[in-house]
Amino acid sequence: MKIYHKKVIALGLSILAALFIFAGCGSNNTEKSTDSSSAQNTADGNTLDKIRKSGVLVVGSSNDAPFAYIDAKTNEFSGVDSDIIKEIARRLGVKKVEMKQIPFENLLISLDNGSVDMVTDAMYIKPERLQKALFTNIWYTEAEAVVVKKESDIKSKSDLKDKVIGGQKGMTFLELADKWKNDGIVKDVKVFNSQSELMMAVNTGKIDACVTDGIVAAYTLKQNSSLDLRILSPYEPEASGKIGAAVRFADKDLLDAVNTELEKMRNDGTLKKILEKYGLPESYMVLSTDAAVTKNIK
Structure with a gap:
């Protein structure tokens, strides 16, 4: 009987120990989950208030000139998208806009997990x-735009056949x-x-051409005269x-506030001045405000 009781007691202690272990694991998992989601999707509708209180709006960009980048000379957040969002932030009473550099393909992932408040990097809707x-x-x-070497024999899109881009x-x-590859x-x-790797690959002959952002291509070639490149035309x-x-x-709440100020900038000419500053063609x-609505984008 004593042996039996000892076995029962031992078994009970083992079960209790296991329960404590599982409880401990559960507590750790909950803590980790809370940590990983602490900045994620602020769903209480007070995002703008929090940004105003902190005085800082954090935006994500791939450090992409001339859209949203850190100027190497001034160490300032600069570019077309930068000027637009900084003016919007000023009008919203937010003192500072900070850029967090993130690879372009990860920008929306970082937005979703709360690493940044917005993505401002010439992103297509x-x-x-x-x-x-x-x-x-x-x-x-x-x-x-299609970028090729200045002395390239590529004169038109039809000349890209049998070329590596x-x-x-x-x-x-x-x-x-x-798509061009699939279509032959x-x-x-x-x-x-x-972008820098892409343009350099054309410049050094690793590839015959590249297809890239037209505004970026024009800006890059204007800023760097050492590149032996031209835009296909x-x-x-x-x-x-x-x-x-x-x-x-x-x-x-943040979206509505940004859109409200953006439309004011469109109407008072501020947006046009910013776009002209960076040489965007008309x-x-x-x-037009009517043309600015994003719903029904196809």
Whole structure:
């Protein structure tokens, strides 16, 4: 009987120990989950209030000149998208806008997990992206350009046959390049992680051409005269798109506030002045409020 009781007691102690272990594991898991989601999707509707109280709006960008980048000389957040969001923030009573550098393909992921408040990096408003985030009204439009070496025998799109071209990971223009490959317009497509790598690959002859952002291409060639490159012309763009900033689905208060100030800037001419400052052609400007609504984007 004593042996039996000892076995029962031992068994009971084992069960209690196991319960404590499981309880401890459960507590740790809950804590980890809380930590990982502490910044995620502020669904209480007070996002703008929190930003105003902190005095800082954090935006995500791939450090992409001339859209949203840190100027190497001044160490200031600069660019087309930068100027737009900084003016909006000023009007909303937010003292500072900080840029967090994130690879372009990870921008919406970082937005969703709460690493940034917004994404402002010349991002096309596309149906698949509208499934991942809310987008502001349209800031401006743009299209792709094909960049080749100055002495290249490529004079038109038809000359790209049997050529190897490049595109940047995560960008709409890489999708266009892949389409050209599937359609037999180009021989192959190489993928690069950044605009600088992409342009340098053309410059050094690793690839014959690249398809990239038209505004970025023009800005890069203007800023860096050492690049032996030119933009293919004549060329009819195929992937023109509408640009806006992205916010989380839960942050409708922030979206509405940003859109309200954006439309004021559109109406009072501030938006046009910013776009002109960076040399955007009038065909890229969206100056009509009716044309700025993002719903029904196709």
